Amino acid sequence: MKSTSIFVAVGLAFCQLAAAAPKASSANSIDIQWWTQTNFTGSTDSGDAMPGKCYSLRNPFRDTVQSLQVDSESTCLFFILDACVGQSLFLNGSMEVLPSPFPNNTLSYMCADDTSD
Numbered sequence: 466m467k468s469t470s471i472f473v474a475v476g477l478a479f480c481q482l483a484a485a486a487p488k489a490s491s492a493n494s495i496d497i498q499w500w501t502q503t504n505f506t507g508s509t510d511s512g513d514a515m516p517g518k519c520y521s522l523r524n525p526f527r528d529t530v531q532s533l534q535v536d537s538e539s540t541c542l543f544f545i546l547d548a549c550v551g552q553s554l555f556l557n558g559s560m561e562v563l564p565s566p567f568p569n570n571t572l573s574y575m576c577a578d579d580t581s582d
Contacts, residue, residue, distance in 0.1 A: 494513035498510070503531045521548075530571040535557060552566065
C-alpha cells in the first residue's frame, strides 16, 4: 500500500505543477473571442493577440461580428477598416451588443496588455 500512496502523491504533485505552468506559445498573448450575433450567440471564434500587433479578422467573421470579449487585464481597439485604421471601438472586458457602426463592420483589431510588470 505504501508504494501506491507514494505513486499517487507523486502523480498529484506533477499534475499541480503542469497546471500551474504558463502556456509557452502564448505567454504574453491576449485572448479575444467574437460572436456573429448579439449577447454572445451565433457562430464564434477566438484569437490570441500579441500586444501592439494589428490583426485582421478571418473569414467568415469579417464584417459579421456583433459581440466581443477581451481578457480582463487587456484592452483592444477594433477597427472598421483593415490595417487597424479608421474609426475604432475601445474595449476592456466584454460587450454583448456593439454600438453603431461596428456590428457587421469590424475588420481588424490591436490590443495592449494593461498589466504592469
